[in-house]
Amino acid sequence: MKLLTKFSKSMILATFSSVMKAVMKLRKPVFGTSVATLVLAISSVSVMNMTAPKPLTGYQVTVDGQVWGIFEDEKMVEQTFCAYKERFLKNVEADDIVLNVEFDAKIEIEEVVTPTNVYNSLEVIFDQLHRKKDQAVYYTVQPGDSIWAIAARENVPIATIMTYNPELDVEKIWPNDEIMIESEVPFIDVVVTLETVEIEEVAYETEFIKDNSLFRNQRVVVKPGVEGEKEVTYNITYRNGYPDDVEIIQEVPLKEPVTSVVRIGTMATLRRLGGNNFGVVVGRLSSGFGNRRDPFTKRITFHNGIDISAPRGTPIKAYTDGKVVKAGWDGMGGNMVVIDHGNGLRTEYAHMSSIGVRVGQYVSIGQTIGRVGATGYATGNHLHFSVRVNGKYVNPFNYI
Ligand SMILES: [Zn+2]
Structure with a gap:
């Protein structure tokens, strides 16, 4: 139960977590017939109205066609999903704009009549969301390791290591440092799309002027080039917190680059004529x-x-x-x-x-x-x- 956000913490009642663990082991919505549910019902955390003459309605959550359960409060269901999604916004920088945060899954919430008058606890949703297909894999740095050697040996591109370990200084790794080489894979991906604006350099071009007072291959810079600047707007998509796709939305020139002017010599010299003839000697x-x-x-x-x-x-x-x-x-x-x-x-x-x-x-x-x-x-x-x-x-x- 690590990584509980403040939001979700407040919603999960700690008192029945152990009971719900038992319910969760069955991995599908559980109604009155199971012992675990009876215990839960008696624990009085969920609503169970034994005496009510008419059936209660609840909100059935279906994710990619799989029913997760029936819950009492639609708002709380939505908030549980929202709280999970918000985990993936913690690294968003102040001047980035969040365009979209969504689950890569079809989530349906539908009002239904509870067949047993028992609601599932919100912890069912919380635990389902926190399940992992794969856990993260860490490499422990050994004496004499370099990040390049680790990347080659573990067959992970340096760029991927940098992505998974944003705080890592590749020049300074120490024995026993833990470096993530595979990220965890949740059952349901959260996709965040951000808009970010960067000021970037624009390379200058070089104009060559032929000059027969210089020998071939000699170059003299007449006017140095100066890089320009542009403002680039990107849409960056993060999947489960890691960059997944980058799209350039707009480029606005701020400062035009200054073309460099270089004189290039054309005066004749001996040249290598191929084979053993090096111009200045044959050998x-x-x-x-x-x-x-x-x-x-x-x-x-x-x-x-x-x-x-x-x-x-x-x-x-x-x-x-x-x-x-x-x-x-x-x-x-x-x-x-x-x-x-x-x-x-x-x-x-x-x-x-x-x-x-x-x-x-x-x-x-x-x-x-x-x-x-x-x-x-x-x-x-x-x-x-x-x-x-x-x-x-x-x-x-x-x-x-
Ligand atoms: Zn020599």
Whole structure:
């Protein structure tokens, strides 16, 4: 008898609850023939007029075709149903509007003559409404658990866990926390429809302007975009207290978004032509950009470029027009060339067996600047090719 609302508490007379439990076990309306009903009648809680010459009338409640009983007071019957429904409104926020609260069942209340002059107690309705098809299932958090691991193991989507546990902070779960993974299923669903209004962001669009003073794939923001705002009216349907359906009723723009303007480069560069032709060199990709296991130390380290294995002496070509800013020994990089292409873009070529350019020299797109080797920190013949934008290493595959 948990979850009694104040309203229903006042209606249920505690004195006969144990008697009614016995009646309820029979699971259908019980009239004079049963012992339990006789006890109930003698308990004088229900009305039983032994001496009345004419039959009494009562209100028969039928739910989805099943008769629950005959009750004395129609208003009290309605209030019992209402009190149960009100349980599902306790989480409604102040600025939400309740549009509808209803049972997903056909409930009929009909005035009838009682065949035995005995009324059923309202507790029959209360208990019927509180029956469950399934109880809620809780998971007890174990040491080392994460919400993602629990979701995967119990095969429950994270979104569902969040719905069932609105107070849960997914980043902070502790051993012995109880997390609901299946909600209880009552015999009769209560469907609540709310109207709620949210202020939401509107994404901005981006306009690209082709710019032949920038190299291909370079982007310069001319005008930053600004998100707009809109007021969205939703109808949200809750079934037994959990969101079930969302419908957008209306969208009112409040602030138009500001389109972003971006210049995008079109100036020619070498490009990967598929297969083994990486533009700057022909060979086989042996290591990509990003974190990798160092071939010497076996530790995970950041690889600031790509490695392309090729026979010693294979020509290495300038990515695009530019000025040589480094051509010589670099220690780790061995024989190395760095070309400044302007607009913050630089390309780096390492481990060369020979260098074909000198510092200060202007080179043009596709010009041979050196040859593949294994000088410096290298396990075999390959080109280490890096791209920097304003000093920061970026993935070369976004540039070739
Ligand atoms: Zn490398």
